[in-house]
Amino acid sequence: MGGLGPTEDDITREVCAEVLGRKLIFDEAAFVRIEERFRRRGRPMPVSNKKQAFVIENAAVLENQNGTAPGMWLTAGGARIALLPGPPPELRPMFEEAVWPGLELLHKGTTARRILKITGLTESDVENRISGLYPDQKNRRLTILASPGQIELHLTAFSQAHPAEAERAVERLAQDLRARLGDNIFSVSGEDLEAVVGRLLGKRKETLATAESCSGGLLAERITKIPGSSEYYLEGFITYSNRAKNSRLGVSWDVLNTFGAVSSETAEAMAAGCREKTGADYALAITGIAGPSGATLEKPVGLVYTALAREGGAEVQKNLFPGKREQVKFQSSQGALDMLRRALGPSEKAESERNGA
Amino acid sequence: MGGLGPTEDDITREVCAEVLGRKLIFDEAAFVRIEERFRRRGRPMPVSNKKQAFVIENAAVLENQNGTAPGMWLTAGGARIALLPGPPPELRPMFEEAVWPGLELLHKGTTARRILKITGLTESDVENRISGLYPDQKNRRLTILASPGQIELHLTAFSQAHPAEAERAVERLAQDLRARLGDNIFSVSGEDLEAVVGRLLGKRKETLATAESCSGGLLAERITKIPGSSEYYLEGFITYSNRAKNSRLGVSWDVLNTFGAVSSETAEAMAAGCREKTGADYALAITGIAGPSGATLEKPVGLVYTALAREGGAEVQKNLFPGKREQVKFQSSQGALDMLRRALGPSEKAESERNGA
Helix, strand or coil: CCCCCCCCCCCHHHHHHHHHCCCEEECHHHHHHHHHHHHHCCCCCCHHHHHHHEEECCCEEECCCCCCCCEEEEEECCEEEEECCCCHHHHHHHHHHHHHHHHHCCCCCEEEEEEEEECCCCHHHHHHHHCCCCCCCCCEEEEEEEECCEEEEEEEEEECCCHHHHHHHHHHHHHHHHHHHHHHEEECCCCCHHHHHHHHHHHHCCCEEEEECCCCCHHHHHHCCCCCHHHCEEEEEEECCHHHHHHHHCCCHHHHHHHCCCCHHHHHHHHHHHHHHHCCCEEEEEEECCCCCCCCCCCCCCEEEEEEEECCEEEEEEEECCCCHHHHHHHHHHHHHHHHHHHCCCCCCCHHHHHHC | CCCCCCCCCCCHHHHHHHHHCCCEEECHHHHHHHHHHHHHCCCCCCHHHHHHHEEECCCEEECCCCCCCCEEEEEECCEEEEECCCCHHHHHHHHHHHHHHHHHCCCCCEEEEEEEEECCCCHHHHHHHHCCCCCCCCCEEEEEEEECCEEEEEEEEEECCCHHHHHHHHHHHHHHHHHHHHHHEEECECCCHHHHHHHHHHHHCCCEEEEECCCCCHHHHHHCCCCCHHHCEEEEEEECCHHHHHHHHCCCHHHHHHHCCCCHHHHHHHHHHHHHHHCCCEEEEEEECCCCCCCCCCCCCCEEEEEEEECCEEEEEEEECCCCHHHHHHHHHHHHHHHHHHHCCCCCCCHHHHHHC
16 A cells, blocks of 8 residues: 555555566556546646556556556465555545455455444443443454543454354344443444434434534534535534624623633523524534643633533533543534434434445 | 553453563552542542553553553563553653653664645645655655645654764755745644644734635634634634625625625635624635535536635635545645745744754
């Protein structure tokens, strides 16, 4: 993987050909595709890109939909060799579409997988709840991946017999885990929290707006990562200064001066003001201290208030998030999204949707 | 690295002790630090965390400032073994402070490094400009790392003689590259673009506000990644809908209807309106089509207008960014930040600052 680019230090193609004792052959079709890619962007093809059109003798050329470097797939000395571009957006689709299907033919047996994603609990909380559920058989595995604000449980089951057997085994384990962890699990299909929230909003045809202080736009950024989010996301405010909190969201100077920018009262007023100004069905607000500076004795780094306003009123959560600035920002956005998820009702896809995903 | 956590699948400690034939010993001081960490967060220590206080016989305990798992440093069979926690925020400082200094004693010779960061050019552009500068000696190396919106040149020079010799060699190479690449280089010290812009704004005591459509908050998120950004960053608008562009930023319905939301005119009006509403010295605006949907024949995915408003007027750039939604968002934020960087003047730190960094 990598080293198929146009630069002088991209030498995978040449080294591989030399080691195998094969020639590099100019591939007209590959060359046309590279030229065409530059033409679509309205730029001339630099001379250096020409070398990307040379392929190893007897290799199958893999078209690159997302970049200039074609991949190659060849057999030599009883082994299969794949040459793939390094950048993940080019590598992943090529691997999944052209390489993986060819490899699966070589496997015997089936591995079934589930990823459960959890928020609102620490790694130790999760561990204590699921202790005793670790599989004792070699062909079932459970791994915990923890980061601040999100715990993932990766489940696999392997079977040499029927694919359905592996599927049943992993599903049994998943069911046991779900019984222990309840609605702290926000996804059983690998979805991120912003995708779950987006799917639920889309289904209910409801709209969302955001008002952020310490998270500085991360909440909006995550929401708008989801293709089609413009259907339900109306707009966002990043009210870093008190003046902005007052003038954009209508948080009163009285509240700001009495309770401070980092307070339950300000968070609630931000959410309520955001909902009123935008007309969204739901408004999320975040205010807190991301650090490293800005802390006081009463208000330490990591103190964050998240608020949700909806028809009928607003609710606020007080959090004390561990970690540095970046982690505090992430957990703030995660906490706010999770308030909305829980307000929107059951987050799991129906069985039929899950199987279709 | 990893496997030192409190859960049942964290077995590094136990496996390592067993392989070395050493005992695990309860370390009172480590235990007190773990308990103290939970107390500071106002939560009881789960029983499962107790096992993190057991350390391998004859190992030096490495304090973990950023998590519960202590590290260990030991010698066995002529080798040095370090057991380190997996999460990067815990791993990095412990490695840098406790492990790396011990390893450097084992090295002979010195490696000097530079990272040049570049934007506004493609990988092929960079390659064509610097061709011929690839070092032909074994002890100097130049590597290109390219991603959409940013190219990094990693330079190293190794010397067995004086550290100053390695430093001079890498600096000569850096100078040659700077002569070819000019002000497309935004950092020679590893800084991200948002850090460079923040440093320049801070030095000039000027302020910034942002108005984003297709980048959806990513620009604000990057700006507020920088500790202390509240000194110069006033606020941001994420005006996803046309209604928000009109009501928050004063973009006229006439402009929106005549030219469309994705147009040079709208970008300019967003930046100018944002500057006026917030009173910031500079306002950046972004509007475009991040994809995968929303494209038309005239306005393809990746078409993005970035605008900068400042005293005296506004400028707009039209871009056609390659890649998927996430890459288009990143390049949009990068393009906007780079317009501001170039407007703020020379971005390099003075020699004295660089050496102190």
